[in-house]
Every structure is written in C-alpha cells, then in structure tokens.
Amino acid sequence: MTAAPDHAPTLSGPGLKDRLGQAAPLLLVPVLVVLGYLSIGSTSSWLTLTVSGLAMGMMIFIMASGLTLVFGLMDVINFGHGAFISVGAFVGISVVLALSGWAGAPSLALNLGAIALAVIAAMAVTAVLGWAFERVIVRPVYGAHLKQILVTVGGLIVIEQLIHVIWGPDEIFLTRPESLKGAITFAGAALERYRILAVVFGLALFLAMRLVLRRTKIGLIVRAGVQNGEMVEALGYRLRLVFVGVFVAGSALAGLGGVMWGLYQEVVTAGMGEEMMILVFIVVIIGGLGSVEGAFIGALLVGLLQNYVAFLAPKLALVSNIGLLTLILLWRPQGMMPVVKAK
Amino acid sequence: MIVTLLSGDRPRSPLLTLILLAILAGLALAPFLFPGVRSLETAARICIFIVLVASYDLLLGYTGIVSFAHTMFFGLGAYGVALASEHIGRGFGALAVGTVAGAVAAALLAMVIGLFSLRVRAIFFAMITLAVASAVAVLVSQLSQITGGEDGLNYRIPRELTPAFRWGGKLFDVNLNGKLLNYYLVFFCSLGLFLLMLRIVNSPFGRVLQAIRENDFRAEAIGYRVVRYRVAATCISAAVAALAGSLFAVWLRYVGPDTTLSFEIMLDILLMVVIGGMGTMYGAVVGATLFVLAQNYLQNLMGLASGATEGVPVVSDLLDPDRWLLWLGVLFILSVYFFPTGIVGRLRAGR
Numbered sequence: 001m002t003a004a005p006d007h008a009p010t011l012s013g014p015g016l017k018d019r020l021g022q023a024a025p026l027l028l029v030p031v032l033v034v035l036g037y038l039s040i041g042s043t044s045s046w047l048t049l050t051v052s053g054l055a056m057g058m059m060i061f062i063m064a065s066g067l068t069l070v071f072g073l074m075d076v077i078n079f080g081h082g083a084f085i086s087v088g089a090f091v092g093i094s095v096v097l098a099l100s101g102w103a104g105a106p107s108l109a110l111n112l113g114a115i116a117l118a119v120i121a122a123m124a125v126t127a128v129l130g131w132a133f134e135r136v137i138v139r140p141v142y143g144a145h146l147k148q149i150l151v152t153v154g155g156l157i158v159i160e161q162l163i164h165v166i167w168g169p170d171e172i173f174l175t176r177p178e179s180l181k182g183a184i185t186f187a188g189a190a191l192e193r194y195r196i197l198a199v200v201f202g203l204a205l206f207l208a209m210r211l212v213l214r215r216t217k218i219g220l221i222v223r224a225g226v227q228n229g230e231m232v233e234a235l236g237y238r239l240r241l242v243f244v245g246v247f248v249a250g251s252a253l254a255g256l257g258g259v260m261w262g263l264y265q266e267v268v269t270a271g272m273g274e275e276m277m278i279l280v281f282i283v284v285i286i287g288g289l290g291s292v293e294g295a296f297i298g299a300l301l302v303g304l305l306q307n308y309v310a311f312l313a314p315k316l317a318l319v320s321n322i323g324l325l326t327l328i329l330l331w332r333p334q335g336m337m338p339v340v341k342a343k
Numbered sequence: 344m345i346v347t348l349l350s351g352d353r354p355r356s357p358l359l360t361l362i363l364l365a366i367l368a369g370l371a372l373a374p375f376l377f378p379g380v381r382s383l384e385t386a387a388r389i390c391i392f393i394v395l396v397a398s399y400d401l402l403l404g405y406t407g408i409v410s411f412a413h414t415m416f417f418g419l420g421a422y423g424v425a426l427a428s429e430h431i432g433r434g435f436g437a438l439a440v441g442t443v444a445g446a447v448a449a450a451l452l453a454m455v456i457g458l459f460s461l462r463v464r465a466i467f468f469a470m471i472t473l474a475v476a477s478a479v480a481v482l483v484s485q486l487s488q489i490t491g492g493e494d495g496l497n498y499r500i501p502r503e504l505t506p507a508f509r510w511g512g513k514l515f516d517v518n519l520n521g522k523l524l525n526y527y528l529v530f531f532c533s534l535g536l537f538l539l540m541l542r543i544v545n546s547p548f549g550r551v552l553q554a555i556r557e558n559d560f561r562a563e564a565i566g567y568r569v570v571r572y573r574v575a576a577t578c579i580s581a582a583v584a585a586l587a588g589s590l591f592a593v594w595l596r597y598v599g600p601d602t603t604l605s606f607e608i609m610l611d612i613l614l615m616v617v618i619g620g621m622g623t624m625y626g627a628v629v630g631a632t633l634f635v636l637a638q639n640y641l642q643n644l645m646g647l648a649s650g651a652t653e654g655v656p657v658v659s660d661l662l663d664p665d666r667w668l669l670w671l672g673v674l675f676i677l678s679v680y681f682f683p684t685g686i687v688g689r690l691r692a693g694r
Contacts, residue, residue, distance in 0.1 A: 154676035161669030
C-alpha cells in the first residue's frame with residue numbers, strides 16, 4: 001500500500017489582478033474627472049462642471065438606490081419607481097410654496113426649515129404610496145418578470161395622470177429659498193450653493209446607507225437576502241417583511257430625490273419621473289443590478305459625463321449616457337459590481 | 344388552401360372566426376362600406392397597427408421579451424421613407440429605397456441592442472430599449488436640419504397614390520382615385536405581412552421561441568442557443584415594425600415624432616397586445632381593431648361625459664378627454680391581472 005501523497009492545502013488571498021479588478025470601478029470616477037480636466041482645459045469651468053456633475057450624480061443615486069435593492073432582494077423590477085419621484089417632487093414643492101413666508105425670508109434657518117418640512121412631507125407621502133403600490137400592484141405578480149414590467153408601467157401611467165388631475169396639467173415653476181440662491185466663488189469658479197448642498201447631503205446619505213447596510217443587523221439581513229434569500233428565510237427571518245420595508249424606504253428615497261431634483265431644476269412636471277427613470281435605469285444597469293455601491297459609482301459617472309459632454313459637445317450629451325452604458329457592458333456584461341447570487 | 348395560407352393555425356373558436364372574417368371583410372371593403380375620409384383613415388390605421396402589434400406580439404407573446412423600443416423601429420421605417428422621398432425625389436424608387444433602408448437599419452439596431460442586453464439577462468432588454476428609444480426620440484427632435492425636428496417632414500409620394508390621380512369614374516359612388524390605390528396598397532401589404540408573421544410563429548423557429556418563453560433554461564439544455572433565437576426574434580420583429588412604419592409614412596405623407604416615436608404609441612401597442620391576447624397573432628387583429636376604433640370614437644364620448652358632469656369637481660377632471668391615458672392605464676393593469684390571455688384566449692377557452 002502506498003502512503004497517501006502529502007497534501008498541504010494553502011489559503012492564498014486573491015491575486016493582484018483580482019484585487020485590481022475589484023477596485024477598477026472605484027478608479028473610474030477619478031479617471032473621468034482627470035480626463036474631464038484635460039479635455040476642458042480651464043480650471044474654473046472644470047470645477048463648476050465637476051460640482052454640478054457630482055450634485056446630479058448624488059441626486060440620481062438617491063433615486064436609484066431603492067430600485068436596485070428592491071431588485072436584488074425580491075427580483076422585482078419596478079418600472080413605476082419614477083412615479084414616486086414625480087409625486088415626491090410635487091408634494092415637496094407644494095409645501096415649499098405653501099411656506100413661501102419661510103422660504104422667502106433671508107434667514108438660512110427658516111429656509112432650511114421649509115426645505116426640511118418639504119422633504120419630510122414628500123418622503124411620508126411617497127412611503128405610504130410605495131406601501132400601497134407594493135400591496136396593490138406588485139404583490140400579485142411576484143416571480144413573473146413579464147407581468148411585473150407591464151403592471152408597473154401601468155401603475156406609472158396611472159399615478160402620472162393622477163398628478164395631472166390633482167395639480168393640474170401644467171408644470172409648476174418655483175424659485176429656490178433665498179439663502180440657497182446664487183453662487184459662491186472659489187478659485188475663480190462660480191459654484192452654486194444649492195449644488196454644494198446637494199453634494200454634501202448626498203454623500204452623507206450614501207455614507208449613512210452604507211453604515212446601515214454594513215454595520216446593523218437589518219443591513220446584514222438585507223445583504224444576505226440579496227445574496228441568497230432562501231437561506232435567510234430558512235434561518236427564520238421573514239424576508240417578505242424586510243422586502244416591504246426596503247420597498248417603502250426606496251420609495252421614500254425616490255420622493256426625496258424628486259424634491260431635490262425639483263429644487264435643482266426649479267420646475268416640476270408630471271413627466272419628470274419618467275425622464276429620470278431612464279437615467280436611473282442606466283445607472284442601475286451599469287452599477288450591477290442589486291448593488292448599492294455600484295449604483296453610487298454609476299450615478300457619479302453618469303452625472304459627471306453628462307455635464308462634461310454638455311459643455312464640450314452639447315448635441316452629444318444625450319447619446320453620451322448610451323455610450324457609457326455600451327462601454328461598461330462591453331467590459332462587464334453584468335454591470336460594474338455584479339451581485340454574486342448564491343443559487 | 345386557406346389552412347395553408349394561415350399556416351395551419353386556425354382561429355379554433357367559431358365566434359373568433361366570425362369576428363376575424365368580419366374584420367377582414369370590413370377592412371377589404373372599407374372604402375365602399377364606410378365612405379368618408381375619416382373612416383378610411385381609421386381603416387388604414389387599423390391595417391397598419393395590426394401588423395405593428397403582430398410584430399410586437401412576436402416578441403412579447405411568443406418570445407417573452409418586453410421591449411419599449413418598438414415605436415423606434417416603427418419610426419425608423421417611417422423616417423426612411425420620408426427621407427428617401429425628400430432626397431431622391433418623388434417616385435416608387437424612393438419608396439422602395441426608404442423602405443428597405445429603414446427595415447435593414449431597424450434589424451441592425453435591434454441586433455446590436457439585443458446582443459448587448461439579451462446576452463446577460465432578458466430583463467436588461469426592457470430597460471435598455473427604454474433608454475435607447477428615449478434617446479433616439481430626443482435626437483430626432485433635436486436634429487431638425489435632417490429630420491424636421493418637432494414639426495416633422497412633409498414629402499411627396501408618387502402621384503399614382505394621391506387623390507389627384509383619377510383612373511376611372513365612380514364605382515358604387517366611390518371615386519376611383521389614387522387614394523383608393525394607396526389604401527389597397529396598405530391593405531394588401533398588411534395582409535401579406537400578417538400572413539408572414541403567422542407563418543413565422545408556426546414554423547419550427549416559432550416553436551423554439553415559445554419553448555424559450557416557457558422555460559429558457561430547459562430550451563438551452565435541449566440544445567438551442569437561446570441568445571441567438573432571442574436576438575433573431577428581435578431582429579425580425581424590428582424589421583416588420585419598420586415595414587409597418589413605411590406603410591404608415593406612405594399613407595400619411597407626413598412623419599413627425601408625435602405620430603411615430605412617442606411613448607404614448609408604445610403604450611397603445613402594449614395595450615392592444617394585452618387586450619387582444621398575448622401569444623396569438625389573432626389577438627393582434629382583434630386588439631388593434633378594437634383599440635383604434637375605441638380611440639377614435641370613445642374620446643369624443645369622454646368629452647361629452649366630462650361636459651355632462653361639469654359641476655362635479657373631481658369627476659369632471661377625471662373624465663376630461665386629456666385624461667384618456669389614465670383610463671388606459673387602469674384598463675391595462677386590470678387586463679394584465681384578470682385577462683392575461685386576452686379576448687382571443689377567452690374565446691378559445693369558452694369554446
């Protein structure tokens with residue numbers, strides 16, 4: 001009898017190539033910023049464009065985060081997500097207009113108070129709406145992608161039309177509160193105050209969301225549910241409840257994004273949600289369906305690219321997103337940070 | 344003979360057969376049965392939408408893929424004819440060039456989109472087509488030197504197809520003019536394309552598509568390249584949609600973003616497929632006919648109802664003809680829930 005061959009298993013960490021591959025999406029944003037600098041040439045306009053690109057990216061991320069998690073958790077693709085953006089914007093703007101005394105006062109505290117109230121109202125309404133939407137529209141069609149897409153598109157149309165019924169057929173114009181108007185000058189570049197606020201707020205929200213997802217028990221369950229829902233249920237957690245919670249939170253975030261976008265554009269229309277959905281879908285796809293970090297990077301890329309291209313070649317601005325989508329999908333067909341499904 | 348023409352796919356319900364025969368007879372004799380400009384417009388629209396909806400059903404009902412770019416392909420065909428007529432000049436040659444170019448462009452574009460999105464997940468396709476279609480729609484309205492922008496293009500089609508061309512006297516009080524020829528061109532092309540679609544879905548290729556719809560994993564395991572079949576179905580469907588667009592352009596003598604590319608038309612198509620019945624070509628016929636008729640005549644009714652309820656605040660807003668889409672949306676959701684097989688499915692089941 002021969003002795004068993006020596007068997008010494010070694011645990012090797014991922015090689016340099018794998019680690020670089022994982023980090024590559026993170027490098028894309030700085031690369032894009034540098035490329036933007038090189039092709040624009042002027043520091044001040046580059047700075048302005050970068051800040052507005054980041055602001056736009058943050059807002060898109062806020063709208064996209066709920067959608068990508070909902071998909072990751074329950075394999076539900078919600079084409080009606082855009083409706084929450086519109087509803088949030090309309091509710092928020094109505095509150096700002098109703099509090100025009102606060103919003104028009106030259107005091108930062110009162111202005112921020114008006115915006116905070118608008119945001120709370122918008123998030124509350126869209127959260128309730130999201131809960132109802134999940135109950136009435138999405139729940140009967142679990143597991144059937146085709147029907148999900150059809151039914152949620154129907155829901156989007158109905159909500160959009162109801163906005164017309166409630167708020168009238170025309171778009172609503174508004175001006176931002178006093179202290180958020182105008183720009184500050186930094187290194188020769190004019191940076192709009194509101195955009196800076198949006199960047200700071202978006203970044204804080206992203207960090208908070210990451211903290212919840214990485215450091216709390218509910219975050220752990222959500223992440224585990226995205227990777228392997230069956231296993232989480234087998235361990236005794238009611239994933240359905242978690243899912244409803246994520247759906248409601250995602251809808252509220254879409255409403256928040258809607259308010260921010262409405263204040264950014266200073267006009268709200270019932271169709272804005274549908275328009276934003278196109279960007280949101282691009283972001284969610286290039287980020288990798290189900291991945292919050294991927295959506296964050298994707299949103300920044302889309303925002304920055306759109307602003308740079310709009311400056312360099314205005315006609316190409318629309319096609320630039322499709323170009324970005326094409327390039328990323330050529331590189332990684334599953335998106336930049338695909339969620340590993342243990343199935 | 345008839346069974347061969349229908350590719351062996353019979354209606355399989357006496358009532359459905361009657362309805363289909365009535366629609367066929369109504370469309371074939373439309374200029375004589377329903378004289379008047381408006382009813383002829385409606386009849387031509389029905390013919391074209393039957394083809395368009397049938398081509399969409401190849402994707403949605405037979406292959407199980409949701410696309411939001413069908414109007415884009417429709418528009419490609421229409422703009423192909425419009426641009427060719429404008430640049431080459433009036434004549435049948437221009438129509439042919441535009442039609443072929445539109446169909447080829449649509450098939451190529453569909454292939455590129457399909458290869459990008461269907462390779463990974465069929466669900467990507469819905470989102471990517473939505474993004475591409477909206478980008479194209481905006482592009483068309485931006486590039487106004489080429490496409491005429493929001494105003495669209497007016498162009499001249501061969502004289503033989505216009506009302507000014509008279510080739511006979513009167514038959515049953517109907518002027519025998521070019522408009523009549525144009526209508527029959529649309530009618531027979533639509534009929535031919537519809538029979539072609541019927542042939543495709545009842546071929547071995549069509550069976551594979553249905554197998555993929557039912558269970559793509561199993562189809563792959565049996566040995567069919569699912570991606571290739573899906574992409575091929577997308578291309579065929581896009582090309583036929585472009586041909587329908589060309590017919591539309593020849594009939595209307597005008598193309599614009601609102602009539603060919605808008606998202607509303609996409610919703611109309613979705614609704615026609617769902618109401619008629621997904622996964623049957625006859626559903627396209629029933630759905631398109633019902634829907635176009637309803638669209639043309641029900642909106643007036645809504646206006647009347649809104650006027651009648653003038654005093655009641657919310658109700659009259661809800662019944663305003665501008666809120667037509669609201670009711671379409673509600674109808675759409677209800678029909679997906681309660682009539683997933685549509686009218687044709689109901690008729691066949693109730694046999």
